Amino acid sequence: MxxxxxxxxxxxxxxxxxRFGAPPKTVYQAHTEPKLIQKWMLGPEGWxxxxxxxxxxxxxxxxxxxxxxxxxxxxxxxxxxxxxxYRRIVHVERMHLPDATPDNHIETKFEPDGAGTLLTMRMTxxxxxxxxxxxxxxxxxxxxxxxxxxxxxx
Amino acid sequence: MIPRVFADAVFCLTITNRLYNVLAxxxxxxxxxxxxxxxxxxxxxxxxLGEQTVMELAQPFDMSQPAISxxxxxxxxxGLIARRIxxxxxPCRLAKGGVEAIDQWLAMLRKALASNYDRLDALLADMKPPxxxxxx
Numbered sequence: 001m002x003x004x005x006x007x008x009x010x011x012x013x014x015x016x017x018x019r020f021g022a023p024p025k026t027v028y029q030a031h032t033e034p035k036l037i038q039k040w041m042l043g044p045e046g047w048x049x050x051x052x053x054x055x056x057x058x059x060x061x062x063x064x065x066x067x068x069x070x071x072x073x074x075x076x077x078x079x080x081x082x083x084x085x086y087r088r089i090v091h092v093e094r095m096h097l098p099d100a101t102p103d104n105h106i107e108t109k110f111e112p113d114g115a116g117t118l119l120t121m122r123m124t125x126x127x128x129x130x131x132x133x134x135x136x137x138x139x140x141x142x143x144x145x146x147x148x149x150x151x152x153x154x
Numbered sequence: 155m156i157p158r159v160f161a162d163a164v165f166c167l168t169i170t171n172r173l174y175n176v177l178a179x180x181x182x183x184x185x186x187x188x189x190x191x192x193x194x195x196x197x198x199x200x201x202x203l204g205e206q207t208v209m210e211l212a213q214p215f216d217m218s219q220p221a222i223s224x225x226x227x228x229x230x231x232x233g234l235i236a237r238r239i240x241x242x243x244x245p246c247r248l249a250k251g252g253v254e255a256i257d258q259w260l261a262m263l264r265k266a267l268a269s270n271y272d273r274l275d276a277l278l279a280d281m282k283p284p285x286x287x288x289x290x
Contacts, residue, residue: 004271006264014263018271022278030274030281040273043266 009122016121024110027117028086031108032056042066051075056083062093086110193217194225198248201235205247 005017020027030036034052041064042049051065062078077100078093089108095101109120197211212222226246229235236249 004264004268006267016267018267020271020275020278022282026278026281027274030277036277036281039277041270042273044269 012124014123016119016123018119019113020117020119022116024112024117025086027119028089028110031089031110032083037064056080056089058082062091191225191228194229197222197225197229198234201246201248205245207243207245211246 003018007015009015030040032054033056034054037054038049038052043066047066047068049064049066051063053061053063055061058080060080062080063075065073065075067073074096076093076095078091080089080091082088082090087110090106091108092103092105094103104123106121106123108122111118111120193215196215200206200211200214208219208222208226211226212219215222226235226237230237230246234249235246237244237246
């Protein structure tokens with residue numbers, strides 16, 4: 001299969017495209033049926049998704065929970081906004097780490113491409129103001145521990 | 155007192171690790187492991203003076219270029235340094251600042267998505283209804 005292409009669109013969006021060797025209907029199902037999602041949406045090796053709620057309808061809820069063997073875990077929540085079966089999904093999601101990250105608005109398109117599918121996912125990056133705020137709050141909460149560890153090493 | 159440049163590098167790394175989704179899956183320890191080696195800390199110190207090539211970096215150390223390259227790969231995968239391509243050279247610089255934090259985030263997002271989609275390829279192959287072969 002063709003490799004993933006990831007580009008930014010201005011300051012605000014990230015666009016990911018990828019071709020798959022199955023028709024849009026199948027790829028769409030793999031994005032909306034919990035039993036299928038649990039098999040692939042796992043990020044780096046070593047993680048599983050013990051909880052997967054995906055109500056594929058407008059205002060339907062999304063909840064994915066990930067866990068690894070070391071006992072670490074986190075989850076994502078979201079809501080569907082618009083679904084055009086086998087063609088397009090619009091939803092918002094946020095990670096809980098445990099504090100919620102800003103809402104990420106995502107549009108996923110499934111276009112026929114020969115016998116396969118061209119998938120295009122367009123997601124929003126946090127805006128500059130949010131990034132700055134995240135930076136400063138990250139500094140307050142996370143930096144002290146890092147500095148202490150770093151001082152021990154230098 | 156921590157040199158400002160180290161603070162920046164670690165700061166940048168910390169925010170990316172803490173605050174962006176994909177990074178929740180990655181080990182923060184990778185970064186600290188990268189900083190635990192004296193040669194790698196010295197490399198960071200030299201890069202604080204500005205961008206340098208592998209050859210320039212190898213000079214003051216009693217080490218071969220491949221050995222230095224290996225350290226650079228560790229630093230790079232920990233998100234502490236960034237490299238660009240300039241002809242046959244790949245000059246290194248310290249990774250710091252918001253723009254580079256975003257670049258790192260994108261690189262890790264790409265990595266996580268790539269593993270997801272590779273798994274999806276396999277799943278889609280399984281989902282295909284078995285094709286009936288017509289007798290020849």
